[in-house]
Structure formats: structure tokens, C-alpha cells
Amino acid sequence: MAHTQETRDKVRQLYVEGMPLNGAAVTCGVNYETARNWKSRAQAKGDDWDTARAAYRVSDQGLDDLNKQLVEDFARQVITTTRELESSTMPAGDKAQLLAQLADAYAKFSKSFSRLNPQFSGLSVAMDTVQVIATFLRRNDPDALTALQPHFEEIAAILGKRHA
Numbered sequence: 001m002a003h004t005q006e007t008r009d010k011v012r013q014l015y016v017e018g019m020p021l022n023g024a025a026v027t028c029g030v031n032y033e034t035a036r037n038w039k040s041r042a043q044a045k046g047d048d049w050d051t052a053r054a055a056y057r058v059s060d061q062g063l064d065d066l067n068k069q070l071v072e073d074f075a076r077q078v079i080t081t082t083r084e085l086e087s088s089t090m091p092a093g094d095k096a097q098l099l100a101q102l103a104d105a106y107a108k109f110s111k112s113f114s115r116l117n118p119q120f121s122g123l124s125v126a127m128d129t130v131q132v133i134a135t136f137l138r139r140n141d142p143d144a145l146t147a148l149q150p151h152f153e154e155i156a157a158i159l160g161k162r163h164a
Contacts, residue, residue: 003030011035012042016052018073023080078106082152096142099149100134107131126159 007028014024025035039049057069081102085095107130137145
């Protein structure tokens, strides 16, 4: 299916502003492979989306603001993915596995980031705890993990406020 230039531009904009490419593609109703092809073709023509993304992040921001933006971007990606899973028709076991993987990725990000930014270490511990819970539920009670899924956004907001 052919997409308009406006759609291509929107995918690029969302990606440059920090959304993962797959999230930008889903948001704009585009297949991930199509978005990846657009990004590759643009790079071949001299429009490097990754360079534009890096420039966007550091423009008019100090290091502290950049660090906060990185955390917010990753948290937004987690929330976007969680919302997509909420409306997905995939089997509960598959959702549970993806949620556990997402929690693991977030915990690893948190742990790595806390080494760079000590203020983030409290949130790192909290997210590691969430990851342990998600892993446990994935193995022992996938339905419970699926039931917990709609609450992840609220839990993330509470943890973010507590450890800000």
C-alpha cells in the first residue's frame, strides 16, 4: 500500500523526537519493514535519521535535561508498548512473555542508567523489583501478569514521582 509523503514525514518526526521506529510506524499505521526501508533510503540520500535524532536531543538541553529526556523517552516507549499489548489479540501467554521481556529491558536500562546518574538508582531498584515480579508471574501465573498489565502506567507514574 502506498503511503503519503505526510505519513513518511510523520514517521521520521516521531523517530527523531525519540519514539522507537516500530512505535512510530505503528502510530502512523505503517508496517515496521516499510518504515525501516524509508529510513535506509533516506540515509542513502544523506538524511541520517539517527544523526537528526541525536541533534534533536542535545539541542537547547544541558546534560541533566538530556538524561531526564532519555529516561522519559524510554518510559514512553514502555508505556506505548504496554498500551499496544493491551489492545492486541495475541494469546495471554504471549502477552505475558512480552511484558516480562519489557520489564527486563526496563530494569536493565534502569540499572545501566543509575551508574551514570546516582539519583536514578532508587528508581532502578524499584524497576528491578517490578521485573522480578513480572518474571515470576510469567513463569507461574501468566494470567495474573496479563491482569497486571493495565496498571503498569499508573505504577510507573507512582515510581517516577517517588524517585524523582
